[in-house]
Every structure is written in C-alpha cells, then in structure tokens.
Amino acid sequence: MNTLRRTLFATLLACLLSLPAEAQEIIRHFPVPATVSPQLQTLIASPAPDYWNFHPRDRKEWKEWTGNFAQQLEKTLPNLCSSLNVSISSERLGGVPVFIIQPKDLPESNRDRILLHFHGGGYVLGQGLSGTQEAILMAGIGKFRIISVDYRMAPDFPYPAAIDDAIAVYRELLRTTSPQQIGVFGTSTGGGMTLILPLRAREEGLPLPAALAAGTPWTDLSKTGDSYFTNEGVDSMLVSYDGWLGEAARVYADGHDLKDPMLSPIYGDVRGFPPTLLTSGTRDLFLSNTVRMHLKLREAGVDADLIVFEGLSHAQYHMNPDIPETRFHFLELARFFSTHLKEH
Amino acid sequence: MNTLRRTLFATLLACLLSLPAEAQEIIRHFPVPATVSPQLQTLIASPAPDYWNFHPRDRKEWKEWTGNFAQQLEKTLPNLCSSLNVSISSERLGGVPVFIIQPKDLPESNRDRILLHFHGGGYVLGQGLSGTQEAILMAGIGKFRIISVDYRMAPDFPYPAAIDDAIAVYRELLRTTSPQQIGVFGTSTGGGMTLILPLRAREEGLPLPAALAAGTPWTDLSKTGDSYFTNEGVDSMLVSYDGWLGEAARVYADGHDLKDPMLSPIYGDVRGFPPTLLTSGTRDLFLSNTVRMHLKLREAGVDADLIVFEGLSHAQYHMNPDIPETRFHFLELARFFSTHLKEH
Numbered sequence: 001m002n003t004l005r006r007t008l009f010a011t012l013l014a015c016l017l018s019l020p021a022e023a024q025e026i027i028r029h030f031p032v033p034a035t036v037s038p039q040l041q042t043l044i045a046s047p048a049p050d051y052w053n054f055h056p057r058d059r060k061e062w063k064e065w066t067g068n069f070a071q072q073l074e075k076t077l078p079n080l081c082s083s084l085n086v087s088i089s090s091e092r093l094g095g096v097p098v099f100i101i102q103p104k105d106l107p108e109s110n111r112d113r114i115l116l117h118f119h120g121g122g123y124v125l126g127q128g129l130s131g132t133q134e135a136i137l138m139a140g141i142g143k144f145r146i147i148s149v150d151y152r153m154a155p156d157f158p159y160p161a162a163i164d165d166a167i168a169v170y171r172e173l174l175r176t177t178s179p180q181q182i183g184v185f186g187t188s189t190g191g192g193m194t195l196i197l198p199l200r201a202r203e204e205g206l207p208l209p210a211a212l213a214a215g216t217p218w219t220d221l222s223k224t225g226d227s228y229f230t231n232e233g234v235d236s237m238l239v240s241y242d243g244w245l246g247e248a249a250r251v252y253a254d255g256h257d258l259k260d261p262m263l264s265p266i267y268g269d270v271r272g273f274p275p276t277l278l279t280s281g282t283r284d285l286f287l288s289n290t291v292r293m294h295l296k297l298r299e300a301g302v303d304a305d306l307i308v309f310e311g312l313s314h315a316q317y318h319m320n321p322d323i324p325e326t327r328f329h330f331l332e333l334a335r336f337f338s339t340h341l342k343e344h
Numbered sequence: 345m346n347t348l349r350r351t352l353f354a355t356l357l358a359c360l361l362s363l364p365a366e367a368q369e370i371i372r373h374f375p376v377p378a379t380v381s382p383q384l385q386t387l388i389a390s391p392a393p394d395y396w397n398f399h400p401r402d403r404k405e406w407k408e409w410t411g412n413f414a415q416q417l418e419k420t421l422p423n424l425c426s427s428l429n430v431s432i433s434s435e436r437l438g439g440v441p442v443f444i445i446q447p448k449d450l451p452e453s454n455r456d457r458i459l460l461h462f463h464g465g466g467y468v469l470g471q472g473l474s475g476t477q478e479a480i481l482m483a484g485i486g487k488f489r490i491i492s493v494d495y496r497m498a499p500d501f502p503y504p505a506a507i508d509d510a511i512a513v514y515r516e517l518l519r520t521t522s523p524q525q526i527g528v529f530g531t532s533t534g535g536g537m538t539l540i541l542p543l544r545a546r547e548e549g550l551p552l553p554a555a556l557a558a559g560t561p562w563t564d565l566s567k568t569g570d571s572y573f574t575n576e577g578v579d580s581m582l583v584s585y586d587g588w589l590g591e592a593a594r595v596y597a598d599g600h601d602l603k604d605p606m607l608s609p610i611y612g613d614v615r616g617f618p619p620t621l622l623t624s625g626t627r628d629l630f631l632s633n634t635v636r637m638h639l640k641l642r643e644a645g646v647d648a649d650l651i652v653f654e655g656l657s658h659a660q661y662h663m664n665p666d667i668p669e670t671r672f673h674f675l676e677l678a679r680f681f682s683t684h685l686k687e688h
Binding site for chain 2: 030031033034035224225226227229230231234282283287288291292294295298299305306307308309310311328332
C-alpha cells in the first residue's frame with residue numbers, strides 16, 4: 001500500500017502544480033557514483049541545463065539563444081588560455097575563418113604535426129571563439145598545435161555549409177602539410193564531422209589524414225541507436241533527442257535525408273579509414289552513436305580504439321581542466337596522435 | 345489527466361493482482377534496436393529469465409537450482425560441438441578437473457598456443473560440462489586449443505576455492521608451456537577470475553600469462569559502479585544486483601570483504617598486466633564493471649582494449665553461434681590472442 005500511496009501522492013502533486021509532467025518525468029535520478037574523482041562527482045551531480053528542452057520557433061529565437069550561449073562561454077576562455085599557457089590567433093584558411101591554438105611550450109616532436117579541430121554544438125552552437133574550448137584543452141594538456149575551424153552553421157547556413165568549410169580548410173592545409181602529419185579531432189557534432197571528413201575527402205580525391213579522434217560523435221542524426229532510448233533522461237547534458245537536439249538535426253539538415261552519410265557518417269563506407277579513437281560515457285545519450293561506429297570500423301578492418309568513461313554523460317570530459325578525467329582524456333588523445341602522426 | 349488515470353489504473357491493478365510490484369517495476373522496456381542483426385534482435389526481445397530474482401534460502405535450494413541449470417545447458421552442448429567441429433575430453437591438471445576443448449581443424453600456428461578458460465555463473469552456476477559453452481564457441485570459431493577449468497564453487501566451496509583451483513591449473517600448465525604462449529579468457533565471473541589470476545600469480549611468484557580477454561567481468565562484487573544503478577532493469581540477463589546475483593556474491597565470499605582484490609580485482613594493483621581485451625554491451629549491468637577496469641588498466645599503462653556491443657545485455661555475445669555478433673566477438677578474441685601469444 002505504501003507504493004500506492006506514494007504514487008498517488010506524486011501524481012496528484014504533479015497535477016496540482018501543473019508541471020509539464022511528461023517532460024519532467026523524462027529526467028531520471030541516480031546516485032552519484034563514488035567510482036569517479038570528487039571533481040567529476042560534482043559535475044555529475046549538476047542538474048541538466050535548463051535549455052535541454054528548448055524548441056526555438058524561428059530564426060530569431062535560434063540566433064538569440066546561440067548568441068547568448070557563445071557570449072557566456074567566451075567569457076571563460078581568457079582564463080582557460082592563461083592557466084594552460086596557450087595562445088590563440090585567428091586566420092583564414094581556404095577562405096574559412098580558423099583559430100590557431102598552440103601551447104607556448106610546444107614540444108620539438110610536435111613542431112611539424114598539426115591537429116584539425118571541429119567544435120561541437122549540434123551545428124548551431126559554438127560560433128567564433130566560443131567553439132575553441134576543447135582545442136584549448138588539447139593544446140594545453142596534449143601539447144599539440146591546432147587549427148580549430150569556425151565553420152558556418154544553421155539556421156543561416158544549413159547543410160552542406162559546415163562540411164564544405166571543413167573540407168576547404170583541409171584541402172588548403174594539404175598544400176603545406178603532409179597528410180601523415182595531420183590528425184583530426186572533435187566532440188559531438190565535431191566528432192561527427194571528424195568522421196565525415198574522410199568520406200568527403202575520398203569523394204574529392206584527397207588523401208586521408210593520419211588519425212581521427214572522435215569524442216561521443218553524432219554519427220546518426222536520426223533517432224536511431226539503442227542509447228537514444230536507454231539513456232534518455234539518464235544523460236544530464238543532452239537528456240533526450242526530443243529536446244533542442246532533434247530540432248538542431250532538422251534545421252541543419254534542411255530537408256535532406258538525416259541518414260545521408262554526409263550528415264550521419266554511420267551510413268558511410270569506412271573501409272580504409274585511418275586509426276580512430278572513440279570516446280563516450282556510461283550515461284551518454286550518444287553511447288550507441290559511439291559504439292556503433294567503433295564496431296563498424298573494426299568490422300571494416302580499421303584500427304579503432306574505444307574509451308568509455310564511468311558515469312559520464314555526453315561530452316563531460318571536455319568541460320573543466322581541473323577534473324582528473326579531463327586530463328586523462330586529453331593525454332590519451334596526445335598519446336594516440338603521437339603514435340600515429342609522423343614527426344617529420 | 346490521462347497520466348493520472350493510467351498511473352492509478354496500473355497501481356490498482358498491481359495491488360489487486362497482488363504482484364510483487366516493486367520487483368516488477370524494476371524491469372524497464374525499450375524498443376528493440378534495429379541497429380543490430382535480426383538474430384540478435386530476437387535475443388534482445390526475449391524476456392528476462394524467470395530466475396533473475398531467485399533468492400535461495402538454503403544449501404538445498406542452491407544445489408537444486410544450479411543442478412537443474414547445468415542439466416538444461418549440458419543437453420545443448422553435443423549439438424554445439426558437432427556443428428562447430430569441436431572435440432572435448434576431460435582430464436585433471438594440478439589436481440583440478442579440466443576439459444580440453446579443441447577444433448578438429450586446429451591451425452598450425454595455434455599448435456603450441458593454449459587458452460585457459462574460466463566459465464561464468466556467479467561462482468554458483470556452470471558446474472561440469474555446462475561451463476564449457478563459451479570455450480566450445482572459442483574453439484570452433486576462434487580455432488584455439490582451450491583448457492576450461494571446472495573449478496569448485498559455492499555454496500559447498502566458497503572463496504578462495506575457485507581461485508585456488510584456477511592457480512593450481514595455471515601453475516601446472518607452466519610446467520609444460522611458456523607463459524608467452526598462454527592466454528586467459530572468460531566471461532562474467534570467468535572474466536573476473538581472468539583478472540584475478542595475474543594478481544594471484546604475482547603473489548605466488550609465477551610469471552604472468554601473455555594476454556587476457558575478460559568479457560563483461562565481475563570486477564566488483566559489491567554493488568559499486570554506476571551501471572549497477574543506471575542499467576538496473578535495462579539489462580535483461582541479470583536485471584539487478586538485488587536478484588540472485590547479490591546472493592551469489594555473499595554465498596561465495598562467505599564473510600570475506602567483497603572488496604578484497606581476490607574477489608573484486610578492480611581493487612587490485614594492475615600495473616604490469618599483459619595486454620587485455622574487455623567486452624561489454626550498452627545495456628549491460630556490468631558496463632561499469634568493464635569500463636572501470638579498462639580505465640584503470642590504461643591509467644596503469646597497460647595495453648587495454650575495449651569493445652562495447654550495441655544493445656547487448658550481460659554476456660549475450662556468447663550464447664548462440666548463429667548470431668553474427670557472436671562470430672564477430674570470437675573472431676576479435678582470436679585476432680587478439682594471435683597478436684599477443686607467441687607462435688612457437
């Protein structure tokens with residue numbers, strides 16, 4: 001009878017308070033695992049961002065939201081750069097704006113190596129400097145020189161603008177740098193673009209880069225994959241495909257098939273891909289996006305490696321340099337690229 | 345109001361039918377993913393085994409259950425052996441009963457290599473021949489010669505009987521075989537034992553084997569680790585730690601600390617471990633047991649690789665040779681051991 005009473009009480013309370021019960025019910029609560037660092041425990045204990053279920057109604061609402069998001073994030077970056085001893089400058093490469101991000105103590109072994117970076121944000125978030133956070137962490141912790149691409153985004157520039165910009169920068173980079181010295185990396189949408197780049201490069205007859213690191217990559221823009229369901233409401237970053245994320249997929253795809261390999265690389269032909277490192281977390285809404293690609297690469301005979309972080313929701317490994325798991329992640333990336341990129 | 349009505353109806357129905365509502369509510373239902381093979385979809389769609397929440401009250405109930413379980417499983421093995429062209433014989437090694445399992449078409453390159461196998465079953469299930477299923481699959485698909493250890497189990501023989509038997513067989517094997525030609529593998533409890541063996545071997549001054557493959561290993565016998573909570577009721581094989589599994593942990597540990605590294609290798613010192621391959625699934629109750637060990641090994645500088653299967657609950661990769669994912673798994677194991685075990 002206790003269960004009955006509790007359920008009745010909770011249901012009545014939800015009705016009385018006029019909560020949007022179905023949206024609230026999506027979020028599930030679990031104990032914060034003691035099996036991660038105390039710093040990460042704090043992050044895991046944080047509530048989902050209030051915008052997870054935002055559904056912009058028009059171009060104006062998209063721009064306001066993404067503009068504010070960028071402004072908030074940018075404010076934190078000067079401190080991050082100075083604490084990690086990293087410099088940033090801006091340039092254009094192949095006609096596309098990019099940021100050159102490097103550690104002031106660049107090791108001799110990495111002088112001729114370069115990493116191409118695509119930021120995350122569902123093809124709508126991460127404009128300008130605000131997209132460089134992950135690249136700053138990689139430069140500061142991993143000690144690589146990085147070109148972070150400020151690619152065009154939706155709603156103003158839907159598909160294929162982003163990947164057009166990506167390939168333009170890569171093509172230009174190949175004029176001065178051997179593909180064997182180029183690695184590509186990114187998280188979420190940036191991870192998806194990391195995996196689309198070789199597909200597009202092959203289409204255009206360009207050589208492939210030497211290695212790819214795709215963090216919790218958006219390999220399937222349609223709601224296909226087990227963890228879109230099993231980790232719905234478990235993941236505290238994205239929470240659900242049915243929040244802003246699905247809207248972003250549609251506004252970027254702009255009527256194109258979400259399962260086109262240039263949008264969802266899981267449907268591409270990955271034979272001949274360079275060594276690839278994939279990263280996810282046990283609570284990640286994109287766990288299936290990640291492991292499906294990992295399995296597909298291995299089936300295709302590609303040297304593909306996987307790391308799944310304990311307790312982590314989507315992309316939480318690249319938010320705070322003071323979390324030991326963050327350092328571990330970027331050191332793994334550095335080790336991976338050191339192994340696979342030619343020194344000279 | 346629809347939500348209220350539905351909840352009321354469900355709650356009243358549960359009360360009226362006197363269902364053990366809390367136990368039933370644990371099991372969660374998700375769409376069967378279209379992102380796995382049709383054969384695997386059938387397995388994923390199957391309901392949880394009716395014994396998942398069995399709590400044996402005494403030695404007699406344990407023995408009846410585990411005896412019946414073994415009888416049912418054994419019946420299926422002659423067909424499995426003949427369809428995979430595998431032979432089995434029994435022997436004693438170091439005083440412990442073992443099964444020698446080999447493909448009739450053993451490749452020349454594997455003549456001098458040997459895999460030591462520990463079956464799963466929570467230190468209570470898998471007695472006698474019934475514990476050889478995974479070894480048969482590995483012999484038939486992976487083409488290795490295997491010694492599968494019929495170690496003593498609870499409740500008759502609690503800790504440390506199982507690991508005593510494991511080390512006795514390994515010690516005896518070292519008299520005829522170089523450790524560089526020995527690989528060790530197993531699933532669940534067998535995966536845990538695979539990871540305990542090097543800890544115990546080091547204690548006894550024995551050399552370590554050349555490679556380990558631990559499938560969804562029981563690295564933590566206490567209810568510690570994120571997926572014990574997040575995948576509770578999502579995993580359709582074990583369902584919950586609070587079913588028979590937790591009882592098995594206690595009856596095997598027999599009063600010893602569940603966090604002793606000889607019971608829970610996640611608490612052991614894994615520095616210097618040989619290359620290790622770990623396997624899990626997105627729905628696996630032991631996903632955290634697996635990834636925690638993977639991260640720990642990598643932090644310790646060990647060459648550790650991870651595969652996470654899409655949509656898979658605990659250990660479902662080793663149940664049916666007709667599932668393409670099963671073949672993929674054992675071919676991955678074969679490739680792994682071929683890489684790390686010396687040929688001659």
